[in-house]
Amino acid sequence: MSSHEHPHGRPENVLGFTEDSKVFIHDAPLKDMFLHPDVKHRKIVAFSIIGAYRKGKSFFLDYCLRYLYAHYPSIKYPNNPVSDQDEWLGDEDEPLVGFSWRSGSDRDTTGIVMWNDIFLHTMEDTGEKIAILVMDTQGLFDNRTSPMDNSKIFALGTLISSIQVLNLVGVVQEDQLQYLQFATEFAKYAASSSQGMAGKCFQSLMFLIRDWDNPDELYYGIEGGKKYLLSFLEIKSEQKKELKSVREFVHSSFEELSCSLLPHPGKFVTGARKLDGEKFNGCHKGMDHEFKDELIFLIQYLLKPDRLILKKFNGCNVKGHEFLEYINQYFVLFQS
Ligand code: GDP
Ligand code: MG
Numbered sequence: 001m002s003s004h005e006h007p008h009g010r011p012e013n014v015l016g017f018t019e020d021s022k023v024f025i026h027d028a029p030l031k032d033m034f035l036h037p038d039v040k041h042r043k044i045v046a047f048s049i050i051g052a053y054r055k056g057k058s059f060f061l062d063y064c065l066r067y068l069y070a071h072y073p074s075i076k077y078p079n080n081p082v083s084d085q086d087e088w089l090g091d092e093d094e095p096l097v098g099f100s101w102r103s104g105s106d107r108d109t110t111g112i113v114m115w116n117d118i119f120l121h122t123m124e125d126t127g128e129k130i131a132i133l134v135m136d137t138q139g140l141f142d143n144r145t146s147p148m149d150n151s152k153i154f155a156l157g158t159l160i161s162s163i164q165v166l167n168l169v170g171v172v173q174e175d176q177l178q179y180l181q182f183a184t185e186f187a188k189y190a191a192s193s194s195q196g197m198a199g200k201c202f203q204s205l206m207f208l209i210r211d212w213d214n215p216d217e218l219y220y221g222i223e224g225g226k227k228y229l230l231s232f233l234e235i236k237s238e239q240k241k242e243l244k245s246v247r248e249f250v251h252s253s254f255e256e257l258s259c260s261l262l263p264h265p266g267k268f269v270t271g272a273r274k275l276d277g278e279k280f281n282g283c284h285k286g287m288d289h290e291f292k293d294e295l296i297f298l299i300q301y302l303l304k305p306d307r308l309i310l311k312k313f314n315g316c317n318v319k320g321h322e323f324l325e326y327i328n329q330y331f332v333l334f335q336s
Pocket of ligand 2: 054
């Protein structure tokens with residue numbers, strides 16, 4: 001095992017487009033995950049991040065994996081989590097491994113990447129075990145991906161996740177909202193063959209704003225984010241029709257909306273400066289303190305047991321094997 005590999009799991013590019021725009025799905029890893037005896041009959045939490053390439057999505061998810069491995073047993077690593085759960089961030093020099101980050105230039109596929117290890121959480125009140133899936137997206141909005149392929153990946157990612165993090169830099173961009181709107185159109189179409197859409201089609205959406213540079217006006221974190229989102233999503237009478245309709249759609253499609261503002265991570269993280277004379281390996285020693293504190297807070301907020309949100313299709317929770325059926329069903333639409 002090289003020092004750049006994770007000891008327990010690995011990313012699987014399960015569905016998407018190849019460089020020459022061919023659609024693919026990889027059945028074997030999907031079956032291994034969702035028909036696993038610990039997952040097949042368990043309800044699913046699908047945690048996903050989506051947004052343009054090279055904006056720190058995989059980097060963020062790899063720290064989420066650290067939290068998850070410290071707090072929940074998994075199908076590949078069923079041992080009890082580490083004894084001191086506050087130590088989840090790990091050693092300050094530890095290289096960051098998991099979903100490959102910083103890999104903008106060696107892209108060859110666009111699509112959905114799933115962590116092939118699934119975490120298990122026992123609910124305190126009922127004793128029921130639920131399964132937590134972690135998903136990344138890659139290649140979106142780079143100059144080689146067509147707008148149609150972007151739309152489809154965006155739609156699919158939104159459709160199959162229960163906690164969707166929309167990763168943005170600086171501000172919320174209107175074009176990203178348009179992609180979200182397309183995702184619901186797709187969802188309604190996908191559901192029209194079954195019993196129709198019951199209630200709001202999607203569960204939780206968090207707008208994650210990276211490199212927020214206006215802390216004097218709105219401070220970092222969830223509270224600042226809440227105010228930002230309220231003003232951004234406000235529907236005003238003088239707004240253009242399209243801007244209004246996309247806002248109405250966001251409100252009516254998600255059960256829960258939130259936003260978080262993260263500071264700039266500093267020059268080591270962006271690679272603008274070397275750390276100890278070496279190429280930055282993702283360790284948290286290289287982060288600006290403010291960023292590190294906010295990152296810790298945000299991950300703890302997002303992934304703590306009482307905020308795990310179950311995936312619903314057509315208003316009903318789904319178990320591992322049903323989740324796999326939905327993925328296959330959506331994949332057929334994806335090909336057209
Ligand atoms: P992805 O393509 O969105 O998955 O981006 P990566 O996670 O591969 O990160 C791309 C680059 O951005 C890497 O050099 C990271 O170190 C850096 N990075 C990570 N987090 C942030 C952030 O919050 N802001 C900025 N400006 N860069 C970041
Ligand atoms: Mg990535």
